[in-house]
Amino acid sequence: MxxxxxxxxxxxxxxxxxxxxxxxxxxxxxxxxxxxxxxxxxxxxxxxxxxxxxxxxxxxxxxxxxxTSGVVRQIEQVRDDLQSIKGTPSGNVVLGLVPTVSCVLSAGFARRIVERFPDISLRIVESYGGHLVEWLHRGEMDLAIIYGPSTDLHLSVQTLGRDDLVAVGPHGCGLAQRKQVDIGWLAAQKLVLPSNSHGLRVLIEKAAARKSLSLNVSVEADSFRVLTSFVEEGLGFTVLPQSAVRTEVAQGRLEIADIVKPTLSRELILAAPADRPPSIATASISSLIRKEIQSLADDGLWNIRLAAQTERSVARGKRSQAK
CATH class of the missing domain: 1.10.10.10 (Winged helix-like DNA-binding domain superfamily/Winged helix DNA-binding domain)
Incomplete structure (x- = not known):
């Protein structure tokens, strides 16, 4: 061969x-x-x-x-790195994004890559966290932005921040006037949520269980785009990151309210294979991801609480892998 x-x-x-x-x-x-x-x-x-x-x-x-696919990609990256030493970063980078991040980040970020790094060929793959983690382990993907927790992933991870979740309802439901709801209010509503294996569903179920509440889930769907369409049709309320429904809210198709007592949020992490160093092109993409998220947060387009010290998050992730 x-x-x-x-x-x-x-x-x-x-x-x-x-x-x-x-x-x-x-x-x-x-x-x-x-x-x-x-x-x-x-x-x-x-x-x-x-x-x-x-x-x-x-x-x-x-x-x-x-x-062999992971091995071939590593050899290709060695070639790209040798070519990048004397010039601008070049090569192929595969970036995985969970859907609720992809809808906020993909278009603007791809445009910035074309402008800043014209010799890097970026491929964005949108899928659920479990699939992205598997592809990272197999060496078929270089980076992925997924939701935590970051422990037990056996990957090199950096915490990007925490994404706050909001209650989402159809136009005219009154959430915009309420502005805030608690887990008790959510438990009293008909809900459309992901299936039990989904991390978002687990988070909501745990919050309800701590208050000795059960959820009234009328329809399940593991696609957030399907969930928002169900909400627009009046089938129930859901829970999503505010950034994922920003466009629909601005268009008056959906309404949102903050969730309090307790606040619900998810850890957002940047993950990479732990068994090989990143290529020059991959490191360039990784750095630009953090800058792009910072820019989106500064412009009010992403309601994310950014991590204070990324390097400390990396060390935490590596220690968790050693346990």
Whole structure:
């Protein structure tokens, strides 16, 4: 196996097509096909099932992808770092974002990357925290902004701040006039919330349990965009970060109120693989993330309580991994 063959294999596996892989790698299809055939011949297994819809990984192909994708990315990053030493940061960076962060951060941040680091190719992946953590461990992702707690993740983590949660209701529900509600008021309402496995749901359930209250959940959905659509339809109230519904509130489609007694908030962390140093490009993206969040907070676009000392948060995260 050589690096060219493994890069070809990974691209075809991710895209499911030789033609799409050819466009990404800028290599003619016959050459890519030859790489795949040589790899299959060397390994003595079929890596793909070929049909009219494209190329689908076999079980052997899936195993090879799982075992090698992180290694290939590390080799590519070494090459990018060597090229970056004499000039501006360059290379590919994969950044994972949970949906409620992506809706606030993605567009403006991507534009800033293009302006500041034109030689960095940024790929933003939106998914739930559990998936992002798994991809970080497998080496398929360089950075991810997820919700804590940061203990027991076995990742290098930096605390970015705490994101306060608010009660969210439909237009005309009266939340805007109330301005504040407590957990008792929430427990008395019909709620639309994520499923029990979701970190946000766990947080709300624990807050209710401490007051010996039970929640009246009428509908569950693990997509915050689906949750907000349910709220707009009048199916119930929900709980989300204020930043995630800022646009809908400004448009008069939703109303919000602070949650007090107790205040509900979530730790926001920047996570990276703990078993390898970040590339120069990744470190540049990491630094810019903190500046972008600071800027959003200063402009009132993100109601986040920023961490006072990020470096101390990093040390805490590393100590937690050692336990």
């Amino acid at each position: 050589d690096l060219r063959q493994l890069r070809t294999f990974r691209s075809v596996a991710e895209l499911g097509s030789l033609s799409k892989a050819s466009d990404r790698l800028r290599v003619a299809q016959p050459a890519l096909s030859r790489h795949i055939k040589l790899l299959e011949h060397e390994l003595r297994v079929e890596l793909f099932t070929r049909n009219g819809r494209g190329m689908i990984l076999t079980s052997a192909g899936q195993m090879l992808l799982d075992r």
